Amino acid sequence: MPSDSRFAGSIPELYDTVLVPMMFLDYAEDVAAEVAASTPHDVLETAAGTGAVTRALHRLLPSAMITATDLSPAMLARAADVLPASDHVRWTPADAQELPFDDAGFDAVMCQFGAMFFPDRRGAYAEARRVMRPGGRLVLATWGRIEVNEATLAVEDALTTLSLDDPPPFLRRVPFGYTDAAVIRAELDDAGFIDVDIRSIEHRSRPTSARDIAIAHCQGTPLANALAERHLDAVQITSEVTRLLEERWGEEPFTGRLSANLVSATRVTD
Template sequence: MSTDSVFAGSIPELYDTLVVPMMFLDYAEDVAAEVASAAPHDVLETAAGTGAVTRSLHRLLPSARITATDLSPGMLDRAATVLPSSDLVRWIPADAQDLPFDDASFDAVMCQFGVMFFPDRPGAYAQVRRVLRPGGRHVMAVWGRIEDNEASLAVAEALTVLFVDDPPQFLRRTPFGYTDVTVIRTELEDAGFTDVSIRTVTHHSRPTSARDIAVAHCQGTPLAHILAERHVDTARTTAELTRLLEARWGTQPYVGRLSAHVVTAVAA
């Protein structure tokens, strides 16, 4: 497994307490509303993380049965502390590229900011198509260009200052590395989806201090593992990154533009 996809150790807690509130909540509402609009009964979520979309959909559509999966048991453990398993919500560790469910088991599949981490996206789309009933919908969100996501762009640019010779490319390579809507549409259609709709949605991050932005990116994402592999002092890097961000924005909480693609596709 690539380090880019490892959400373990202290990452789930920091991800849930810093990354999700800063960047994910508005998009969780967008994805959940899109799924709920078709009133599905059985919903699968891949790459559920700590459950932001799961909670949103459960609130909007309390009668739906939601099976929320993620490759990381630690992320699901964190999710279950907020929304425990029940007859309507279950948390199951599973690989989105090899789903342990029967064909045509679900009315809808949703995925927020997870598909960028899949090494085999076409394979993952094929799995989604397999487990969907004909006419079922796949709804997902993927980040737009990093240039349109201001806080993450500032972090990436600051890392080029801190690591002049070899700056970590995780942000550009993975979370912001799957932005071409033509590629997204083609891969979904090749997997057996029709009526692919892609809309670009802009929000703004919640007011967040420079230090929390630095901690969120350096310690609440797989960037933490990449820094550890380089034998870098993560706390020191976080402090230096905070200093650079404060020099750029000042010490007041920062609000930056966010951009993502919300995608809906229908199983043929």
């Protein structure tokens, strides 16, 4: 598995406890509401991570059957601790590019902030199409440009200021590297989706200390893998990024602009 998409070791806990509350919960509500609007019965979630969207959809549609999948068993284990498997929720490790499900078994597929981690995104969309019933809905969230996501941009600026020999380009290249609506639309068209709708949605990140913003990014994402590969100490880098963020914002908890694309599309009828 490429280290850019590996959520393992200490990443899942820090991702779940620091990054998700800071940046992901409002978008989880948006994705869940978009999916719930078509009142699906069988829903597949890919790259479900620690279950933020799964929980939001389960609250909105308690009688739906949600199959929540992710490449990382450790992420799903944290999700299942909060929302245990039941008659309405099941947690299954699966690669979104090679889904272990029969054709046409789901009314909807949803994926929040996962597509940017798939090396073969077209393959993942083709798989989503294969497992959906004709007329089913695909709902995705992808981040907007890093320049309009203030907390992440500040971490990226801090890493640049540190003048590392080989600064990891992870944040800009991976989670914030799949932002172009024309590209997203073309990939979904190719995979057999119609009525592609892409809306830019803004929220504010929840007030978070500079230290937690640094921990969330440097230790709660695969940026931690990139630092380790460069023999850089993530704890030390976190302290230096914290210092630079505090110089920039002071010591009050920071809240900043977030921007993401909410994408929905319909599977063509054969």
